[in-house]
Amino acid sequence: MSANLPLLSLKNITKRYPSVVANDNICLDVHANSIHAVLGENGAGKSTLMKLVYGLIQGDSGEMLWQGQRVQLRNPAAARKLGIGMVFQHFSLFETLSVVENISLTIPGPRHDLSQKIREIGERFQLTVNPDASVHSLSVGERQRVEIIRCLLQDLKLLILDEPTSVLPPQHISALFKALRKLRDSGVAILFISHKLEEIRELCDTATVLRGGKVAGTIDPTITSTQELATLMIGHEVASIQSRSDKPKSEQALLQLESVSVASDDPFGTSLRDINIQVHGGEIVGIAGVSGNGQAELSRLISGEQIDRNLATNAIRMMGQPVTYLGAAQRRALGFAFVPEERLGRGAVPLMSLAQNTLLTTFDKGLLKGGFIQRKKLQSQTDECIQEFDVRCGGVNAVAGSLSGGNLQKFIIGRELMLSPKLLFVAQPTWGVDIGAATAIRQRLLNLRDSGIAVLIVSEELEELFEITDRLHVINSGNLSPSLNTADVTPNDIGEYMIGQSPGSKQETRHAV
Numbered sequence: 001m002s003a004n005l006p007l008l009s010l011k012n013i014t015k016r017y018p019s020v021v022a023n024d025n026i027c028l029d030v031h032a033n034s035i036h037a038v039l040g041e042n043g044a045g046k047s048t049l050m051k052l053v054y055g056l057i058q059g060d061s062g063e064m065l066w067q068g069q070r071v072q073l074r075n076p077a078a079a080r081k082l083g084i085g086m087v088f089q090h091f092s093l094f095e096t097l098s099v100v101e102n103i104s105l106t107i108p109g110p111r112h113d114l115s116q117k118i119r120e121i122g123e124r125f126q127l128t129v130n131p132d133a134s135v136h137s138l139s140v141g142e143r144q145r146v147e148i149i150r151c152l153l154q155d156l157k158l159l160i161l162d163e164p165t166s167v168l169p170p171q172h173i174s175a176l177f178k179a180l181r182k183l184r185d186s187g188v189a190i191l192f193i194s195h196k197l198e199e200i201r202e203l204c205d206t207a208t209v210l211r212g213g214k215v216a217g218t219i220d221p222t223i224t225s226t227q228e229l230a231t232l233m234i235g236h237e238v239a240s241i242q243s244r245s246d247k248p249k250s251e252q253a254l255l256q257l258e259s260v261s262v263a264s265d266d267p268f269g270t271s272l273r274d275i276n277i278q279v280h281g282g283e284i285v286g287i288a289g290v291s292g293n294g295q296a297e298l299s300r301l302i303s304g305e306q307i308d309r310n311l312a313t314n315a316i317r318m319m320g321q322p323v324t325y326l327g328a329a330q331r332r333a334l335g336f337a338f339v340p341e342e343r344l345g346r347g348a349v350p351l352m353s354l355a356q357n358t359l360l361t362t363f364d365k366g367l368l369k370g371g372f373i374q375r376k377k378l379q380s381q382t383d384e385c386i387q388e389f390d391v392r393c394g395g396v397n398a399v400a401g402s403l404s405g406g407n408l409q410k411f412i413i414g415r416e417l418m419l420s421p422k423l424l425f426v427a428q429p430t431w432g433v434d435i436g437a438a439t440a441i442r443q444r445l446l447n448l449r450d451s452g453i454a455v456l457i458v459s460e461e462l463e464e465l466f467e468i469t470d471r472l473h474v475i476n477s478g479n480l481s482p483s484l485n486t487a488d489v490t491p492n493d494i495g496e497y498m499i500g501q502s503p504g505s506k507q508e509t510r511h512a513v
Contacts, residue, residue, distance in 0.1 A: 005068050007032045007189050008053070008158060013062035015048055019394040019402070022048040023059065024213040030158065035180060035190040037200045037221060040210035041234050041434035042406025043392045046193055049210070050160055053191070054086045055079040080106075085151025086160040091143050095136040099129055099146050107153045114153075121152050125186075126179045136267075141290075144176070152183075159183065160191045165199060177203050195434055196463075197226045209233050234436040241443050241467065247450060249470075250281035254423045254454035255302070256317040262301060262308050270294040270478045272301070277456075277473065277480070279423070284445060284455040286469035286486070288462060288494050294478040295458050296341070299427050302456070303338045304328035319422060332361070335422030339413050339429065341458070343405060347412040350401030354393065355382040357400050358415055365419065381418070389414035390437065406433040413441055417448070424448060427458045442468050462491050476500050 006029040013026040023045045030036050040046050051057045053064070055073035063070050066082055073079045076086075093102050100115050107114060115131035122128040127145040135143060144164065151159055161180075165173050180190055180203065192204055200207055200221050207221040209232045217232055260275040272294055279285045289295060300306040301316070304327050316324045319334050328338075340346045348357045355378050359367060367378050382396040389410045393403050400408060413429065429445065430438035446468055449455050459465050465472060466486060474481040474497035481497045 006030060006065070007067060009065035009068075010049075010053075011063045011065065013049070013052060013059045013064070015045075015052060015057070015059045017402075019398070021213050023052070025062070026210075026213075026215055028208055028215070028218075030189050030191060032157070032187050032189050033184055034205045035184050035192055035203055037192045037194065037204040037207040038210065039194065039197070039200060039207060039229070039233055040216075041436060042410075043404040044210040044233075044434075045213040046210055047162075047404070050086070050162065050191065050193060053079070053158075054084060054160060080154050083155055083157030084160070085154055085156050085158070086162070087144065087147040087151065087164065088162050091147055093135045093143055093146060096134070098132050098134055099138075100131040102135060102146060103150050103153065106150060117153060118149055121149050125152070125182050126175065141176075148179070156183075156188055158189045158191065160193070162193045163195070164192070165194065165196065173199070195438070197229045197435065200229065201226060211235060230435050234434065241439060241446065247282055247452075249283040250452065250454075252280070252320055253278040253317070254281050254319055255279040255425075255456060257302070258312075258315055258317075260301070260311060260315050262297065262306075262311070264297060264478075270297055272297055272478045275480050278483075279454045279456045281422070281452045281454045282449060283470045284449045284457060284468055285483075286465040286472045287456070287458045287475055287480075288465055288472060288498060289458075289460070289475035290498050291460060293475050295427070295475060297478070298475070299340065299425070299458065302425055303340070304331045333364070337361075337416040337419050337421035337424045339416050339424075339426040341427040341431070343408045343412060344401060348400040348408060351399060353397045353399055354386065354391075354411060355379055355396040357411075358382045358385065361415060362419060385411060385414040385418055388418075390440070405431075406437060409433050410437055410441070413444075417444060421453060423454045423456075425456045425458075428461075429457060429459065430461065430464060431459075438464070462494060465494075466491065474498055 008030040010026055010028040013023050014021065015023040026049060038046050038049065048057070052059050055076045055078050058074070064073065065071070071082065100111055100118060103118065104111060104114055118129065118131040122145070127149055129142050129145045129149065164176065184190060192200070194200055201224070204221050206218060208218045209216040211233065221229065255277065257275050257277045260272060262272045264271045270293060275298065277285070287295065301308070304323070307325055307327065309325070311324050313324055314322045318331060318336055321334065323331050323334070344350045358381060359373065359378055362381065367374050379396045385391070386393060386396065391411045391414065392407045403411065409431065410433065413426070416424065430441050433441065442464065445455055457465070457469065469486045472484045472486050472489065472494065474494055476498060477500065
């Protein structure tokens with residue numbers, strides 16, 4: 001192959017859906033020995049384009065060239081045969097199997113030989129992992145390594161990474177980047193999808209920006225500022241978050257968990273151990289941690305989706321009242337609102353319209369009269385949410401499952417904020433949301449805080465937590481750190497708590513990556 005010939009060329013790729021043109025005459029060249037970023041705001045067409053490259057869907061027009069030859073990828077197996085691998089944001093590993101057993105499902109060969117290859121690749125690319133370890137015992141960083149190694153065992157030529165750092169503590173992002181640079185230098189091309197513009201500037205050689213399904217430009221991110229990248233991505237300058245006020249927090253805690261310990265009934269779940277949290281009106285408290293360390297269990301307990309009868313009556317209090325044995329609807333009636341991490345299936349019903357999804361949490365806010373739905377009022381309220389939170393969709397009757405992840409996130413957050421809660425609990429508020437929308441969401445959370453509302457956030461985005469929280473806890477293996485004033489700690493301090501160390505300590509837990 002000629003040195004100047006792209007490994008992959010997309011020529012005028014177009015993909016249409018009933019309500020939108022997701023990719024509109026996309027042209028893109030990806031060269032070997034390069035890390036090529038693809039970025040854009042929510043709904044810009046990034047995910048659709050990656051699915052086309054990996055053979056998950058087919059375009060309506062245009063052509064794809066692989067090493068100068070036209071190809072048609074009917075499925076991922078055809079893509080893998082060419083040497084294209086993809087690591088999705090949410091991993092596809094079987095928890096009950098070992099590393100080598102997971103890899104053997106797609107890579108043929110005797111188990112002993114595969115184990116040896118896993119070790120060799122791990123050492124070569126700094127992706128070390130124990131082939132005999134059970135997946136459920138691995139940290140998320142180690143699971144990510146397994147996914148990448150599985151791709152490398154395919155005689156990999158192009159690796160697609162979808163938001164690869166969203167699950168990693170800060171100490172291990174640099175290790176991942178070292179591994180990716182070694183891959184690049186060995187001849188592999190990497191397509192890197194991320195909303196984190198600073199990471200793109202640090203890692204990538206080239207960046208292609210999508211806006212509205214079209215290519216807005218291809219640039220060198222190493223000589224382009226973060227602000228310039230953001231402006232090119234969303235078409236206008238990103239507003240900066242306004243400084244926070246110094247209003248005192250309320251004396252009464254609007255959320256209080258006292259000595260809460262809950263044993264997990266899931267063999268691969270995380271038990272909560274002696275959790276103590278207080279969130280007052282007029283403050284934002286954040287919970288940091290690597291995914292899988294008890295965040296999901298804590299969320300279910302606070303939201304009322306899980307009720308543990310072994311807890312003391314006063315173990316969980318909201319607005320000064322004991323709620324330990326109250327369900328989700330009863331807690332909401334007190335002024336509690338909740339945005340779960342899982343958008344589809346928990347935050348919204350995929351096959352229901354946005355209007356119907358609005359009704360799920362606001363039916364007792366004047367939308368029912370004599371047992372009948374007030375449809376005009378429901379549609380008006382849903383449309384207000386769509387307009388106010390810039391939800392890109394086909395209107396109030398658009399099916400929730402048809403929205404991009406970021407737009408659905410904006411809708412769910414908007415729906416909850418419009419309830420005017422006293423206490424708001426948000427899990428991963430800006431996960432998968434572009435920089436413009438993320439800034440708007442964070443500003444709204446600050447505005448809520450300044451109006452006297454208590455806000456609790458679970459987030460894996462340290463930058464986000466440092467930008468908007470007043471206090472922080474870190475969760476690791478079901479244990480919660482002491483309350484930390486955000487202004488008094490560094491990201492590295494939080495990162496050490498995240499991997500099971502107290503700042504300055506060298507002793508790691510099994511969750512170290």
